[in-house]
Amino acid sequence: MTNAWPVSDRPGGPDRLMASLALRPLVKRETLGTRTRGVMDRIERWVPGRRTVAREIPELGLTYLLPTHSLLGRLIRRYGMYEEHIINWIVSRQDALAGGVFVDVGANIGWYTALFAKLAGKSGRVFAFEPDPTNFAVLADMLRRNVLAADLHQAAVGEAAGEGVLNLGHSGNPGSHTMLPGQYSEGKVAVPIVSLDTTVLPALDAARPIDLLKMALEGYELAAMKGAPLLLARTRNVVVEFSPALMRSAGIVPGELITLLVDQGFSIRRFRFDQPPTAIAPEALLGVDAPEQCDLLFSRDA
Secondary structure, eight states: OEESSOGGGOTTOHHHHHHTOOOOOOOOOOOHHHHHHHHHHHHHTTSSSOOEEEEEETTTTEEEEEETTOHHHHHHHHHSOSSHHHHHHHHHTHHHHTTOEEEEESOTTSHHHHHHHHHHTTTOEEEEEOOOHHHHHHHHHHHHHTTOOOEEEOSEEOSSSEEEEEEOOOTTOGGGOBSOTTSOOSOEEEEEEEOHHHHTGGGSOTTOOBOEEEEOOTTOHHHHHHTOHHHHHTBSEEEEEEOHHHHHHTTOOHHHHHHHHHHTTOEEEEEETTEEEEEOOGGGGTSTTOOSSEEEEEESOO
């Protein structure tokens, strides 16, 4: 675990950060700037070596470090946003979430982690988990640049502590790495596995709720959720990338993930672009017309 920046060392103090918290929703626009950055991205993809570029996101008051070889990095650099339907839901709840506890599982380069750390401020906590060494290094550097604190864990999250193998997906899309066996892989990395119940909960007061758990693990979410029954019982909102096609390819029954969360007392809503998350029945996520992948919100305040 690495603490990206101790709270007590923040220049100006965390109260200054919370006082200036005024997040604005992201709106995608195709402009000359976005087209120019798109051309630059295509050129840089052919330049040998890996680099990061800084991109300010004024709506969030954050500056991100974006790998030029990464699909996620290129999208954020060009448009100034990614998964804006989820980000804007978070922004709409910034007053309720300020000072809260956040858990980011599958943190990648920190698109969500930085926002969570800004929302957490002095009185909150952020726990972020990313097993890929390259992604993890960018994540840690980006938090330092923004003078934000988080408890960073260079580890995968699963049902129990141990060791595992991370399958490295397409080199141009580090977000496609997965712990699922039998998937497309351009390499493998041995990584530690931790459980949320034994890693996050000991660091919190017994009565402290988790305001938001975000999880995107390319089909490995069920194993991670199975290792977090106590944490889920204290969690108010769960945002999860649901990938039934990937799960089935690895012999996992997607309905088990839905049932596990519904049995914890959560209601289900589906995120859609350009509109608030809407209620959806479990069977609509599992039938023949179900999406191969979608973003879901499980909450206790629907």
